[in-house]
Amino acid sequence: MSVGDIFTTPLPFLGFSLYQLVVFIVALVIGIIIVRIVANILKKTMDKLKTPPLVSGLVVSIIKVIGYILVILSVLPILGIDTSAAGLGLSAVIGLILGFGLQDTWANMAAGVWLAVIRPFDKGDYVQVAGYSGIIHGIGVMSTTLKTFDNVVITIPNKNIWGAPIVNYTREDTRRVDLDVGVAYGTDLDKAINVALETVKKHPKVLEEPAPQVVVTQLADSSVNLQIRAWTKTSDYGAVKADLTKMIYEEFSKAGIEIPFPQLDVHIRDMPK
Template structure:
């Protein structure tokens, strides 16, 4: 039987050292979680935006985990000083040859959290992807789509692309496009549309709603209903107006044309 303080074969560390390292890892992980949670709690009391707090919390967690791993390696008899020097040299070499993107993502993450073109919970379009911002890390930003998919985008693509923020402003304009047939009494069609908009309880009176003629298309005169509402009510109002204008025009006998194709079949002479 191997003594508790005798090195194990092929390993070079004693059972006591291995147990000590395991305890350090477990306790260190728990302590790191507590410290990060306390750090975030204290930072939330400041005026820093939630996105910055989340970013700093993840950065602190990475630093603590690195320290815990180094201490655990020291507990099993591995000299820490050469390890740190060697790790620094390897990191420097890798950075010089292949981790430019990592530094770029890290720097982009700092700019995103500092200037806040996006924030937690906001619905944005970034790099062709749309979703609510669920988090930002050292290297990437996470979006959650309405159908509960998580999209991870490198920070350099977030910072380097056009960002459309759908929920930053308190109000948005709802646009509903509809076409009416040529020959329609436009004044009557516009008045009916305006009455529909103004009767909706979630449509704001300031700015004033409007109905505009947007195009004389091939088979229709295109109208656009424009109504302002609170950002959180945008989709509800858009759905109500789209359904409402169709039902109203159908009821009032206003034709809503649609593209048609006439096919003529001719018999070939025998």
């Protein structure tokens, strides 16, 4: 048997030759490369059109999945496999799987499309959704990933996000810092409010409009509670809140304004004999 016969003779139990196998592998690799090139071109085009990253990422993922399926169906005939029969078999398998609970998969895919189209958040936004808080790291066909400030990645099924309230903390350019502080009963409230206002106005990143406010919010068990409200750029929110907390404590201490801690008065009386 010649070398040519070895490559062209069908392999036992497989029904195709080494030559067919090599051509199949080469065609498969070329097909995958073409799909990736098309996906990259599409991604660059969408980036030039300033398409939101979440939308472009989802579209590219879908194109890749469809492309890979088409490549596989296109190269299977090289091995002598009837793709029409394979397509029918694949349809039957999909139908069977759907009957056993693949509805969640389609629900996640549909929710991913709606999230990309309606865009309740963009990549890099800080959100709270489905009981989790974090920065949007990416959205895929099936799930969305959040990254917390301590660098933990959380993966949430898209259908859980679409069916839950979404709180987007960074969508607007400005955000209000709310700082609650209690002062002791008997404190001159006008003085405490003025000290708090002057302290807030000193901070260079607190906006003049809307103007800062200090209001009395509650007569609590151990304190009269004040709420300090100051507007700042969303990107400065965390730093401004930390600074104001420290500044209020220091300025209240200088002004002799007591910030009480919870306490309980216990009265002991003699029991009658």
